[in-house]
Each structure stands twice: as structure tokens, then as C-alpha cells.
Amino acid sequence: MANNLLLWILGPSLLLAAAVFLLRATSQRFRRRTAVLARALRGMAAGDFAPPEPALFHGDLGDVARALAEASAGLSTTFQRLTSERDFSAAVLTSMTEGVAVVDGRERILFANHAFAEAVGVADECRGLPLLEVVRHSSLIEAVRSALASAEMVRAEVEFGTVRPRTFAFTAAPVTADAAGGGVSGAVLVLHDVTEIRRLERVRRDFVANVSHELRTPLTTIQGFAETLLGGALDDPKARRKFLEIIRDHAARLGRLTDDLLKLSAIEGGSMTFRMEPVHVSQLIGHCVEAVSLKAEARGLEIIQDSAADTLPQVRGDSLRLEEVLKNLLENAIQYTPSPGSIRITAALDGENAVLCVEDTGIGIPSTDQQRIFERFYRVDVARSREAGGTGLGLAIAKHIVEAHEGRLWVESELGKGSRFYVALPLWHAEPEPAAQPAAPRSAA
Numbered sequence: 165m166a167n168n169l170l171l172w173i174l175g176p177s178l179l180l181a182a183a184v185f186l187l188r189a190t191s192q193r194f195r196r197r198t199a200v201l202a203r204a205l206r207g208m209a210a211g212d213f214a215p216p217e218p219a220l221f222h223g224d225l226g227d228v229a230r231a232l233a234e235a236s237a238g239l240s241t242t243f244q245r246l247t248s249e250r251d252f253s254a255a256v257l258t259s260m261t262e263g264v265a266v267v268d269g270r271e272r273i274l275f276a277n278h279a280f281a282e283a284v285g286v287a288d289e290c291r292g293l294p295l296l297e298v299v300r301h302s303s304l305i306e307a308v309r310s311a312l313a314s315a316e317m318v319r320a321e322v323e324f325g326t327v328r329p330r331t332f333a334f335t336a337a338p339v340t341a342d343a344a345g346g347g348v349s350g351a352v353l354v355l356h357d358v359t360e361i362r363r364l365e366r367v368r369r370d371f372v373a374n375v376s377h378e379l380r381t382p383l384t385t386i387q388g389f390a391e392t393l394l395g396g397a398l399d400d401p402k403a404r405r406k407f408l409e410i411i412r413d414h415a416a417r418l419g420r421l422t423d424d425l426l427k428l429s430a431i432e433g434g435s436m437t438f439r440m441e442p443v444h445v446s447q448l449i450g451h452c453v454e455a456v457s458l459k460a461e462a463r464g465l466e467i468i469q470d471s472a473a474d475t476l477p478q479v480r481g482d483s484l485r486l487e488e489v490l491k492n493l494l495e496n497a498i499q500y501t502p503s504p505g506s507i508r509i510t511a512a513l514d515g516e517n518a519v520l521c522v523e524d525t526g527i528g529i530p531s532t533d534q535q536r537i538f539e540r541f542y543r544v545d546v547a548r549s550r551e552a553g554g555t556g557l558g559l560a561i562a563k564h565i566v567e568a569h570e571g572r573l574w575v576e577s578e579l580g581k582g583s584r585f586y587v588a589l590p591l592w593h594a595e596p597e598p599a600a601q602p603a604a605p606r607s608a609a
């Protein structure tokens with residue numbers, strides 16, 4: 165009886181205690197698992213897409229954990245794809261030769277590639293800096309401001325650097341916040357280096373002006389004397405002969421000029437062909453000296469040939485073109501050496517090259533002009549060159565021809581003492597050669 169009573173009193177209490185214990189244990193386990201899920205969610209937010217351990221979860225929580233694992237896998241894939249797309253875009257922008265910078269609406273640089281930093285002359289990392297601090301050029305700043313204000317693309321040109329100035333064409337394009345064309349949130353600046361294009365345009369303009377000028381002088385002379393003859397000088401036999409000789413000389417000058425221009429255009433356009441063959445240096449020198457010896461004699465100049473050329477190995481070249489080069493150097497030497505004087509032509513071996521030298525005891529070339537005389541139409545003394553019938557193109561053509569032979573043409577000179585023109589030509593190697601090959605197109609000098 166007493167036992168039954170005890171059971172009646174203690175039974176419910178024990179059951180209640182057991183239920184409380186079970187409830188607490190279950191809720192603690194539940195809390196631990198939800199904490200695991202919460203940690204996984206926080207990890208995802210921070211970029212860690214490791215899914216929660218599935219074995220820990222059953223029932224409803226198991227469903228939540230599986231959904232979380234699926235979401236995590238999906239997000240991880242999307243995240244990786246976006247990361248690699250971003251890295252790829254960054255790599256493309258970084259390796260671009262055009263300078264690219266992106267600024268926000270407050271003109272702060274959000275991105276700038278290496279080419280941009282180099283163009284404006286700042287250290288690579290200018291991200292976060294105000295554009296005004298990085299770029300001092302008002303035209304560029306104004307273009308960005310205008311693009312931000314008007315939402316329209318602005319194009320212009322700017323020059324950077326003082327020692328070696330470079331010209332850049334740039335565009336400042338507005339960036340709109342959304343595809344629907346909302347407000348302007350920033351601008352993209354793209355700089356394109358056009359220094360070389362502008363230089364070539366200038367060269368072409370100067371060339372056209374030079375050609376026109378060179379053609380104009382003999383044409384005016386021819387026209388003038390023809391009119392004088394027609395105006396009555398035809399009846400004066402002495403004047404008639406003199407005027408006709410002048411007309412003939414200027415017509416010949418026009419002929420030389422057009423020949424040289426065509427030659428220059430052929431070699432620069434790559435249409436001049438070179439018949440490469442083994443060439444004996446001594447023969448080459450012999451032919452050229454023979455061709456100019458009368459002229460030298462007439463001017464009271466001595467030409468001295470070096471016998472060392474006889475023992476030199478053959479060079480690789482087009483003999484006619486090389487003769488043209490050497491004759492031009494000899495004719496210049498004759499032209500610019502007063503009598504009495506001498507012209508010495510020598511040849512020596514220098515490694516894999518034969519180096520020919522035309523040395524004169526003439527007027528020499530000022531050091532400031534020594535590099536420029538290889539440019540088209542450049543003359544130290546224009547009047548003297550014209551008077552001698554020079555076109556101012558001889559050395560430009562000679563340099564192109566030598567370079568087409570993979571050789572080098574240069575000058576050493578002292579004013580009042582004389583000049584030495586050197587031509588280095590590669591030796592002939594008995595490798596099979598194509599019979600004729602066009603010269604590669606050359607850039608304008």
C-alpha cells in the first residue's frame with residue numbers, strides 16, 4: 165500500500181523530470197545544429213562556400229541543410245565565374261596598349277591601367293586619387309567634366325611630356341548607372357598614342373611641300389627662259405644658245421628629281437627588287453671609280469684606291485644597287501671637295517662585314533647636320549647643292565639601299581677637314597638564296 169502510494173507520488177515527478185531532461189537535450193542539440201547552419205550562412209556571406217556537414221542533420225533541419233548546401237554550391241560556381249571574368253577583364257585592361265581609366269561621379273579614379281599611368285607620368289597605383297591630382301592637363305579634365313555633365317562622349321588630343329613629348333588622342337565617355345539610361349555615375353577615359361601617326365603625317369606634309377618646291381624652281385626657270393626666247397631672244401643667236409642650255413639643264417634636273425622620287429617611292433613601298441649575289445668588293449670599287457674618274461679629273465681631284473679590297477671575301481648584294489650607293493658617295497665627295505684635294509676609297513674586314521670607306525679632304529659637315537643629311541631633301545647648303553644639280557635625295561636612297569642589304573651607312577666628319585662615309589655590308593655566305601626578292605617596305609626618313 166505504502167509502495168503504491170510512493171509510486172503514485174514519485175511516478176509523475178520522475179516522468180516530468182525525464183521529459184524536461186529530454187526536452188532540454190533536444191533543444192540543446194537543435195541550438196547546436198542551427199548554430200552550425202548560421203555559421204555556414206555567415207561563411208557564405210564572407211565568401212566561404214563550404215556546405216554544412218549533412219550527416220549532422222535529419223528531418224526538417226536536414227532539408228534546410230541540403231537546400232543550404234545546394235545554394236552554397238550554386239553560389240560558389242557563380243562566384244568563381246564572376247571572379248574569373250573580373251580577372252580576365254582586368255588582365256585585358258592591364259595589357260592594353262591604350263591607357264584606360266575609370267572615374268566616378270566625383271572624379272575619383274576607380275581604375276587605371278599601366279598604360280594610362282605611364283602616359284600621364286605617374287606611379288602605377290593611382291586608384292582612389294582625384295583625377296585632378298594625377299592629371300594636370302586642363303583639356304583632359306574638362307573633357308571628363310563635360311562627359312559627366314552632358315552624358316556625351318568627348319574626343320580631343322593632348323600632349324604629355326616635355327623632353328620626349330607624346331601626342332594622345334583621347335575619348336572621355338560617360339558611364340550610366342543602369343542599362344535603362346539612368347544618371348551618369350562616372351566616365352571612362354581612353355588614351356591612344358598617336359605620336360607616330362602625327363609624325364608620319366608631318367613627314368608626308370613636309371615631303372609634299374619639298375617636292376612641290378623642288379619641282380617649282382626648274383619649272384619656273386624653264387618657263388621664264390622659254391618666254392624670253394619667244395619674246396624675241398630667239399633672234400639673238402648667242403642668247404638663244406645660252407637660254408636653251410639653261411632650259412636643257414633644268415629639264416635634266418627635273419628628270420633626275422623624278423627618277424630619284426620614283427626610286428625612293430619604290431624602295432619605301434617595298435616594290436624595288438634586289439638580285440642578291442656574291443659581289444667582289446674590289447670590282448665594285450673599280451667600276452665606280454671608273455665611272456667618276458673623268459669628273460674628278462675635271463675638278464682637279466685625285467682618287468686613291470686601296471689594294472686591300474682585292475683580298476676581301478665577297479659581300480652579299482645587288483651589284484648594280486651597290487654601285488649606285490658607292491657612286492653617289494664618290495660624286496658627293498667630288499662635289500664637296502675643293503681642288504686640290506683627294507678622295508680615298510678603302511675597304512676592310514670587320515667581323516662578318518666588309519666595311520667600305522669613302523674619305524675626302526673636302527668642306528666637311530657640321531656635327532649638328534651629320535645625322536640629318538640622310539633625310540630626304542636635307543642639305544647643309546641648299547644653294548650649293550642645287551647649283552651642283554643635286555636633288556637632296558641621294559643619301560636617303562643610299563641609306564635605304566644599304567639597309568635593304570642588312571648593312572649600315574654612316575658618316576664621320578670634321579668641318580673644314582673632310583668627311584668619311586662608311587658602308588658596312590654582310591659577307592656572302594653560300595646559303596641558297598632566292599633569285600630576286602623585293603625590299604621590305606621602309607618607313608619614311
Ligand code: ADP
Binds near residue numbers: 545553559
Ligand atoms: P645632294 O643631291 O644635295 O648631294 P645628298 O643626299 O647626296 O644630296 O646629300 C645631302 C647633303 O649632304 C648635301 O647637300 C651636302 O650638304 C651633304 N654632303 C653629302 N656628302 C658630303 C660630303 N662628302 N662632304 C660634305 N657634305 C656632304
